[in-house]
Amino acid sequence: MGVGEAANAILDLEGVHKHYQTDRVDVHALRGVDLRIATGDYLSIMGPSGSGKTTMLEILGLLSPASAGTVRFQGRPTSGLDVTALAHIRSQEIGFVFQAFNLLPRLSAVENVELPLVYQRSGGGPGGRRSRRDRKERAIEALRRVGLESRAGHLPGEMSGGERQRVAVARALVNDPAVILADEPTGNLDSKTGEEVLSLFDALHEQGGTLVVVTHDERVGARAARTVSVRDGVIERDD
Numbered sequence: 001m002g003v004g005e006a007a008n009a010i011l012d013l014e015g016v017h018k019h020y021q022t023d024r025v026d027v028h029a030l031r032g033v034d035l036r037i038a039t040g041d042y043l044s045i046m047g048p049s050g051s052g053k054t055t056m057l058e059i060l061g062l063l064s065p066a067s068a069g070t071v072r073f074q075g076r077p078t079s080g081l082d083v084t085a086l087a088h089i090r091s092q093e094i095g096f097v098f099q100a101f102n103l104l105p106r107l108s109a110v111e112n113v114e115l116p117l118v119y120q121r122s123g124g125g126p127g128g129r130r131s132r133r134d135r136k137e138r139a140i141e142a143l144r145r146v147g148l149e150s151r152a153g154h155l156p157g158e159m160s161g162g163e164r165q166r167v168a169v170a171r172a173l174v175n176d177p178a179v180i181l182a183d184e185p186t187g188n189l190d191s192k193t194g195e196e197v198l199s200l201f202d203a204l205h206e207q208g209g210t211l212v213v214v215t216h217d218e219r220v221g222a223r224a225a226r227t228v229s230v231r232d233g234v235i236e237r238d239d
């Protein structure tokens, strides 16, 4: 690997295996995965149900440890990091978008988007915390980026599915993460509202964002610059 390449990599899986093992189950979900995600990549991960896509995304997102192999974030192995350090990287550098939106129903759009900033310690006032006003300004700015400034005061139940998912994308963006990881982001949307989310991903990619999208949606595969096909826990194709 060249030096420039290493500096460019945000996430890097090398020989990664994942076993789910309890007294009841024993699944070898990933069987030697090598995957490098560089700044500015727009990558779709596709494959049949049960092939290991979500497992791979959870390992990329430092939500779940590999059973074997190396996971590097910005060039550094993550295996020695404790839960606090991992949580710090996740909250500062990784934006997550899920199929089910995962918005809090009693909070408005802007309050949902602010949440990652509430848990953030650095960058704010003298105590290290961001001031309320600063948080709100940043959340509004993130809503503006997804075209939903006008819905800032709406509760999730007062928005369309596509709008809810765009709020979830704004929440993923608000910390200005190094990478956005999305698992079936259009899975609960019809084709038209799904299209709103996909256009948004296109725009983020054009602005230099790094996106990894697990999906069954052929449209994502068609738009992403790079498609990784997974089958039975291994990468079958990467192009």
Ligand SMILES: Nc1ncnc2c1ncn2[C@@H]1O[C@H](COP(=O)(O)OP(=O)(O)OP(=O)(O)O)[C@@H](O)[C@H]1O
Residues within 6 Å of the ligand: 020, 021, 025, 027, 029, 047, 048, 049, 050, 051, 052, 053, 054, 055, 056
């Ligand atoms: N927590 C778990 N415990 C045990 N087995 C699991 C667990 N999570 C996933 N698996 C198994 O690991 C394999 C890969 O699951 P994974 O969720 O990564 O698939 P996927 O490709 O995301 O599928 P889908 O397209 O249906 O979402 C499956 O066989 C699944 O049954």
Ligand SMILES: [Mg+2]
Residues within 6 Å of the ligand: 053, 054, 055
């Ligand atoms: Mg899945």
